Amino acid sequence: MPLLSFLAPVDTCKDRIAAALDTLRPTSSWERGAASGQEADTVLLGGRGFGTAMSSLIDYLSSEYGSTFALARVFAFLSGAPDYGDGQLDTRRYGEQYASKGEDADLALLPEQIPFYRDLAAVAVQAGVCVDIFAVTDEYTDLASLKFLSIESGGSLFLYANADDSTLPQDIYRLLSRPYAFGCVLRLRTSPDFEPGHSYGHFFPDPQYENVQHIICCDSFATYAYDFDFTHADGFSRHTEPAVVQIAFQYSVIEPVEVASGNGPQSYPRFCLKRRLRIRTLQYRPANNINEIYDSVDQEAVLHILVHKVFMFSSFNHAHVDIQQLEI
The missing domain is CATH 2.60.40.1670 (beta-sandwich domain of Sec23/24)
Structure with a gap:
């Protein structure tokens, strides 16, 4: 099935598109979490079925890989954490419950919550699909889980607090204009x-x-x-x-x-x-001595690798690392 079959032409479907958008009330993830315990008929909220949508899109593109295209690059935009369907993330785990247990909230949230997006990235790789994620939100979005879909497929992950003061248009133009x-x-x-x-x-x-x-x-x-x-x-x-x-x-x-x-x-x-x-x-x-090592060091490259080491050690061991204790 051609890709155009999945798209609705604006000139003939404008009224129906507008009517569908009117049924969605913009809410934060916190409001969705509070409404989750209410009756389904009394709450009309627009959920973010990001995982389900991306899974379906990648499955479709994988069937065309090698025959219709040599590379598919997908720009995905998020206004908060996915909270509907496959790959939904529990944003309620970010709060004061860790303080009551004597745990560090930031450290507990560093590992991924579910392996769904890591597994989806493996499917994207096999399908030749590169995914760039643009998250425009000031809420907790669990990028620790979402990041694998972008970084393991060769894409990038961008986070903006809001759309008004962000460099989102410039970043998109830069990605599209680069060879x-x-x-x-x-x-x-x-x-x-x-x-x-x-x-x-x-x-x-x-x-x-x-x-x-x-x-x-x-x-x-x-x-x-x-x-x-x-x-x-x-x-x-x-x-x-x-x-x-x-x-x-x-x-x-x-x-x-x-x-x-x-x-x-x-x-x-x-x-x-x-x-x-x-x-x-x-x-x-x-090098013959420590001075020759120091003279040949690229400071930015060494700092870059040290930061990666800190995050890798923290993710795998769930422990803080004092950078001052690292010895080069």
């Missing part, structure tokens, strides 16, 4: 003295091969980071060659192709899909 690659495969290889450890970024590991990451969609501003571990206790040998890192990046791009028409010099744009491979090999001389 991007899709269907990417990133492989990292090293010399024998060390090997990749943890990796950070909007990608997912290959289920079969080590140190191979798949990226649904990325642009020139996408950033990926790796930890490295020594393969033995001696570290770098003083008599070995310089440390070597090789990065192989395979990706697809869509490029315009000018096709001349038969009526003259006029031409009309067409596009073709191209697959490319980039390989870069870098050599680094091991």
Whole structure:
């Protein structure tokens, strides 16, 4: 079924669309939670069936993947936490109940509430669908659960307190105007003295091969980071060659192709899909002392990785980490 079959034309359905919108009363998630215990006939609220809608859309796009399109990019907009249908999130868990139990509310809310959106991201990856989420709300929205749908599919997650003072239009324009690659495969290889450890970024590991990451969609501003571990206790040998890192990046791009028409010099744009491979090999001389390490450090990159480590440790162990205790 073509995608247009799912859309209602405004010119012929304007009155029915307006009538449907009039039945929805804008409310906050807190009001929905308070009304959940009342009779269904006495409450008319507009729920956010985000999980059900996204699941249906991704299922539809997966049936067309490879035949109709090479990449699908979805912009999803939320005004609060999903509270209806599949993937609904309980916003009432955010409150003073943790204080009464002697628990830290912020720490308790750091892990995801349900695995629905992580599982949905895996389906989106298989379908070649990249999801960007724009949340415009000042309520508790449980981004800890929602984030996996965007970051694991190669998209981005944006949060705005309100629509009036936000940079939402500029962010959308920037995402649409940037050239991007899709269907990417990133492989990292090293010399024998060390090997990749943890990796950070909007990608997912290959289920079969080590140190191979798949990226649904990325642009020139996408950033990926790796930890490295020594393969033995001696570290770098003083008599070995310089440390070597090789990065192989395979990706697809869509490029315009000018096709001349038969009526003259006029031409009309067409596009073709191209697959490319980039390989870069870098050599680094091991530092001889702490001063050489300090001189070669990129402060922003190190701070970026440390922040990721803090959040990863906090998520997995449910404990606070004092950054001052981290030693480089």
